[in-house]
Amino acid sequence: MLAQALRQCGNDLCRENAIRQAISLGDYHPSILPPGIKINTGPENRPIRQMRLIQFDGSTWLPIGDLIETAFADAAGRWFAAPQRTFGRPSRAGPAPRRCPSANQ
Numbered sequence: 001m002l003a004q005a006l007r008q009c010g011n012d013l014c015r016e017n018a019i020r021q022a023i024s025l026g027d028y029h030p031s032i033l034p035p036g037i038k039i040n041t042g043p044e045n046r047p048i049r050q051m052r053l054i055q056f057d058g059s060t061w062l063p064i065g066d067l068i069e070t071a072f073a074d075a076a077g078r079w080f081a082a083p084q085r086t087f088g089r090p091s092r093a094g095p096a097p098r099r100c101p102s103a104n105q
Contacts, residue, residue, distance in 0.1 A: 006021075
C-alpha cells in the first residue's frame with residue numbers, strides 16, 4: 001500500500017500529500033491479495049471490506065466458496081466502526097514538517 005501511495009504522490013512527496021494519497025486508495029489490488037479482494041482507504045479506516053476463505057492442500061492455496069462482501073459488517077449491514085486515527089505532529093521536539101505547496105490551494 002505504501003508503494004502505491006507514493007506512486008500516486010508523483011513528484012509532490014511532502015507529508016500532507018503522502019497522507020492524502022494513502023487515505024484515498026481506490027480499488028487497489030496488490031498482487032499479494034487473493035483475486036477479488038481490493039483495498040479502499042478513506043476516513044473510516046476500513047481498507048479491506050471483503051474476504052475469501054482459502055485452504056492449503058499441501059502444495060498450493062485453494063479458494064473455498066465465493067467472495068464474502070460483508071465480512072466486516074454487523075447483522076444490520078452496518079460496517080464496524082474503526083477507531084479514528086489522527087496524523088498530527090509527533091510529540092517529540094524537532095523541526096516542524098515542511099508544508100506542501102499544494103496544501104494552501
